[in-house]
Amino acid sequence: MSTRVHPELHRDIARFGGDDITKCMNCGNCTAVCSLAGDGAVFPRKTIRYMQLGLKDKLLASPEPWLCYYCGECSDTCPRDANPAETMMAMRRWLTAEYDHSGRGRRLYTSEKAVVTTILKAAFIPLALLLALHAVTGFQRIVTDRVELNTFAPVMWVWAVVLLHFAFLGYHLMMNALHMIQHIMKPEDPEAKVPWAAYLLELKSLAIHFITQKRWRECGEEHDGQWLTHLLLVSGYVIMLVLVVGMLGWFQTDNIYPVYHPQRWLGYYATLVLIYASAAMLIGRFRKRTQVHRFSRPTDWLFPSFILVGAITGILVHAFRYAGWPWPTYGMYLIHVMAMVAMLDSEVGIGKWAHMIYRPLAIYLMNVKKRTQNQAVPEAGALPTN
């Protein structure tokens, strides 16, 4: 069966970055130097070739972009300066937008105006809700002689809104992941079926890769630092997520616990780790010394900036309460919540949440396919049965 070419497609993908692909002459040096390519995954060359010709269905069915961790060696080696690593990044952005049928991803990646509007809209929600609460209660819930955050922002109400927000975001993310699975698992041969057992048996690898992203380490020792920074960030991020989404009633309290109390040290650990990792990322993007930081799009600055703002405002809320300053505490809390809602709203469509899911999912689906293929190969000497 032949595949129709759509040479205009790369103009569309170029809006997501990596607009150097026309320079590529398909020599394959990028694939030769890539320590992750192989075992049936011929990237970046294959992905870039599909891009050049605009083989959209082939691209959508490619898990390869998610197997790349942007070590940048292919871009260093490219004889044409076609920046294959950045092209793979652009491909991930484009795929993210394509999986996202709501169109939010595409808008955020391709329009700076959309990013600003989304952030402002999202930040307005907690402000409006809080204003509404206090307007309804005649501004009686603002205690000014001492810090009473849970009176200013009742934790159960906040928690309920957080859970609603997460349900909304989670639904979106699951739908996007489902679209990804549909594209990748779409059989070339309509007769070929992937048995459910294969999906079940590979679930373990999904979990391992989800937590550790350990495949990144195969990029080479010199990139272990990046992997570790990323792992720290993930640990801090996940802890905060669990504390806020799962345990907000326990975490947002007006009690000041002793330092050894988990509410304190878990918060401290997560905050410090997030400050360190996000600052390292932002500094890297300023310096542009490594391939991964050479090209920064507005959306790339967004996540580390929000993390940094979130961590710092969180620490300040804590400090002001400790100091017993009611107004600064309430104000900083509001800023903190506005920033975090804006971050989540813009991130789910485009960034970190997405790839947190897509990367391990891609590996998982590759493994499922491999398992199916291995089973499909008849044993040597076996006769076909009728």
Place this chain on the structure above:
Amino acid sequence: MDKSQAQDPLREADNGATAHTLRIGVYVCHCGGNISDVVDVERVVQAASGLSNGVVTRHYPAMCSETGQNLIIDDISNEKLDRVVVAACSPSLHEHTFRAAVARAGKNAYLYEHVNIREQVSWCGKSDPDGATNKAIRLVGAGVAKARLLRPLAPISMDAKRHVTVVGGGVSGLRAARDLARIGLAVTLIERSASLGGHMAQWHLVYPTEDKARDLLRELVDEVIGDPNITVHTRAEVIEASGYVGNFLLRVEPEHITVETGAIVLATGFDLYQPQEGEFGYGQYPEVITLDQLERMLDPEGPTSGRLERNGRAVNNVCLIHCVGSRQIEGIHQPGPDGKLNEYCSRVCCTATLRAAGEIRRRFPRTNVFELYRDIRTYGRGHEEYYDEASRLGVLFCRYEADRPPVVSPAEPKKGPGLICAKHPPGRSGKLNLVPFSAEEPDDSALVVQVKDTLTFGEELEIPADLVVLVTGMVPREIDTLVDQLKLSRSADGFLQEVHPKLRPVELAVNGLFVAGTCQAPMDISESCAAGSAAAAKAAALLASGRIELDPFLAPVDLDVCRGEGKCVEACQYQKAVTLVEVERDGRKVRHAEVNSALCNGCGMCTAVCPTGAIQVEGWRLDQFDAMVDALVADYAETEVSHA
């Protein structure tokens, strides 16, 4: 005729020495291992020493080198050599070299004998070194035997017309004509069509300078037309040719003129390969054209005023298919009407195509350009840059294998608008900056080209095409009359064949005929001009002095023996080379044969039929042959290694 040969040359040249007391130098060349790796040169020298009275016998790594030649020159003066024999490569390669060395040492150049022990011995005898060595010894023995009977000869000198005829008014012929005229020779330029310039006049821009072809041509044509030394005949053809080097006679139609000329430069050019009916849809679909037609379209002064359109519609997708009619393979490609395959590469089309593709991308950035190639061969200086540039400009390359050529077919009927809408990627708003790509995608191209692309891992691709351009190669032009009249030799591919591709690249086998440009092989404009200039230089060197020297290997008649029977006249293959004349001798009128030295080729047919032995070819006299045969069959048992 000017023939001055001594009455008894042997006696005179050799100071009274007899054939058996002559001092003969024998030299065996290693040819840098080409010979010595197979032939035991020590043993050849040892045997030769016994055969030639042992005056000088040497072997040396490269006799043709300056030091090798100096060996001969020094031995001639120090050892008083009378004859020189060199056993080396083919005489066509270096016989002249060694004759010249002998002449430089003050001896007559024809007291030299060349023995071929490379092509005839070492190259064909690799599996049997002993046998090869024995053969070399016998050939050297024969050479020495013949050398004893060599006589000094004088080259023949005769008048030549300081006039050159150039056949063909393309860029190569124009270049040759102009160069010849500037050297001061009179030139007649004969062009079959109505105008000068050939194929180049039909081209738009030319690589690697991006010049307008017509501007370049106009300059050259103006020079040629304005040159008082050049006479131009257009709509004219040579229909009959006779004569010989220095004195050719050409009859030109339809003007009924006769041209007397000293040399002829053939610059008859090429034809573009004409695709067969249905080959890649050619002749079936009006959207399938050839590269020269594309060049015409791109030309602002061309039929579309430089607009890229077909059937009145803009061209959104162009698909260029390389190697059409070139590099054909038996069993895959259909032979042409003459039953032949064009197995060669036409060389210029890759760069010409890349140039045109780049121009399209630059001038019409919304037009997608696909190049389907077998191999990109950008061989010349500045050619690879066109590939780089095309690639940078977004030309898309697909590579096909010869046995899976692209297939051109009409596109399926246009789908309804609903289906096209459904193709929009979901979730895109209708805002102007978010135009779905399928709206830009011209899905209504007339043709579809299917190709199995090895660059996309053997994927079968389907390429929409508003215009399919067949990159056709060059084929030999039909010039049978000239081939017949001038006895031109053609190579297997049908192009004219030079004497030697490296050492005599613009000379044809017939003396006084030169070849320039694409009638010899596919070449581009730069190469055609270089070839035209080279042919001009060669022709000018031949005719510079107004006299021509020829080798004296022809058949003089011994008037004492000739009875005028005329058998030689019947046997002669060359028109009027030998005739019967009546002269007064000792008061009586006698008939005898007379040889025209310019027309005689020294083939020896006359010698074979002469009942009295009066006519013999100089340098190959019968007594010399006898001596060689005797030497070849002589008993050498003591020097040969026997092998069972």
